[in-house]
Amino acid sequence: MPIRVSLDRILIDRRMSLTELADRVGVTVANLSILKAGRARAVRFSTLAALCRELDCQPGDLLVYEPGPAEEPEDEL
Template identity: 80%
Template sequence: MAIRIQLDRILLERRMSLTELADRVGVTLANLSILKTGKARAIRFTTLDALCRELNCQPGDLVVHEPGPQDAARAFDDEDDDA
């Protein structure tokens, strides 16, 4: 997936553990771990809001788009449709 949550980077910058963040946000450690490892398929806005509040950051600091091979193939297909 081209969307990635940069939780590990921000936790490192804040010198905060995943366990501490889970306690502060009220989300299970397992769910935060899923976010951190990139296995999450979705995130609730309330969770994103709580993460931003506790990490003192903006949603764009946590969520990034990294184009991959699928995106390049999709762009090529879109060009074919225009012809």
């Protein structure tokens, strides 16, 4: 997938654990782990906003587009 999630780097910069972030945002550690590993297929804007609020960052700090080989189009938006 051409979208890379930089959550691990930001957590290190903020000296915050995934568990602490999960508690602050109201998302399970399991779901944040999926996002951190780049395996999430979607992220709600409300979750993205809460992550940005708690990490004091912008969405572009968390998500980076890295073009690569052409991929099959997805049905979801």
